[in-house]
Amino acid sequence: MESYLMSSGFTDNTPQGGKILRRRQKKAVVAAAAEAKKRKLSDEQVKLLEFSFMRERKLECRRKESLAIELGLDPKQVAVWFQNRRARWKTRKMEEEYLRLKSENEEAVVEKCQLEKEVLKLKERLSKTEEEISRLSIGINGDQKDVRTLESSSSSLSTVNHEVVAEDINAVDWQEYFIDFMYSNYWIGWGDDFLGM
DNA sequence: TTGTGTTTTACGACCTCC
């Protein structure tokens, strides 16, 4: 307010000395100052300020002075405008960053769901395969009860057994063995929530 | 017209750096 009064040339050097304003004049000045307090900058002024801001986020003292002269503003106004502009810029940047992180998080959640589904599928396949192995194994062991029958009917039990298992291994892809291995060796201790259990 | 929400301008308090 005081700076405005000073810059508006409303000081009064009366014989009484000091900066005394006559009552009417003072009233007008206060009203004008109040009005000027929140005067919006013109489009042209804002345009030039924005242009300057694009070039430099902070103003050197000299640049501030010259810009103020160029715009017909108080250097303080220019400084304040830059302070507010930086604040707005920061807010917008934070909003953008928030949206970016939110989007990334959503993508990660979707991916996690897909991976969990896949793990369930693979576990199901693994379980079926294990059942199959077990079934075949029991069948072969049953045959072993009569060794003589086996010896006469087949050249080699172990060969048959291995062939069956080998065939089964071929039927199961590497992923199942990997999952089985990881699950039995590591994942049990890592918490079941990862596997959706 | 008016109530309400948003944006812009201005300022005080506090902090940092030289």
Place this chain on the structure above:
DNA sequence: GGAGGTCGTAAAACACAA
């Protein structure tokens, strides 16, 4: 200690629905 920064906020200006 002073200059200049951020942060929080008040208040004017503005936009807009009802």
